[in-house]
Amino acid sequence: MKGETYYSVRMRASQNGRHEDGGKHISGGEKLTPFDGLKHTVNALLEKGLSHSRGKPDFMQIQFERVNEPIRTIQPLLIETNEADSAEKGQELAKELISQAGVPRDMIEKAFREIAEYSRVRGAVLFDIHSGRRIDGRKDKGVRVSRMDWPETGFEEWAAGCGMPPNPRMKEALAVAAKVSGHPAVVAELCWSDDPDYITGYVAAGELGYQRITKMKEYGDESGCRIFFVDGLIDMKNCIDYLEKQPVLIQSGGEG
């Protein structure tokens, strides 16, 4: 795996024009593959964007580029599933978990009050746990974590080992979460989908692991959430560079 040349593949799809012209975000995806996996990867992203519960896109961009930086391998986070029978209880549990990860309670409340506003963002919001402010400065674009993947065979073995179905959505979320929690400035991540047909979300952090919560919103709701709670005293340029550019493969038994 190491030593091989990898390619970063990215897709974004929108409706009623491009994202930057005010189009509605439909789908995005980012993967990392060797050259001989490019065709399959591009096709998988095309399929993902074309058949999406948020709607039919009228703009899509898929691009690939060679990755020149050395690839880091990161271990998957421990995974746990927490049942919640209402969105309210799911979100309360999420707050509790984020607080266990080290985010002050008043900052968590502040972030939750701003979630509706953040849901327009098509990447992630970086929320400073000291000032209670959004500090990525990326407006509606947010920060898109890219250049990470979990090779299918490794993922399937891991999933079988924890008795989880090898669900591609969960694989993507686990890859994002493992990469994101690998940066020292990130204290916790909060996520749920903007897809109207998917209501499970999660809180993730290094020590806490990947804590799935089975209900974070109602079916039919198209507002998602992705907030990285960060320690704003740590160099944010370095953090954003890592999230966007550092190539990472998830691998059980990796350096962690």
Ligand code: WAQ
């Ligand atoms: N980088 C930054 N933000 C992203 C990325 C990324 N690579 N991918 C998605 N987002 C943001 C963006 O704002 C989306 O609107 C939002 O997150 C939700 O993305 O069962 O499916 O891909 O364990 O819709 C989690 C639970 C599912 C999976 C999350 O998110 C499970 C999900 P979606």
Ligand code: MG
């Ligand atoms: Mg989505």
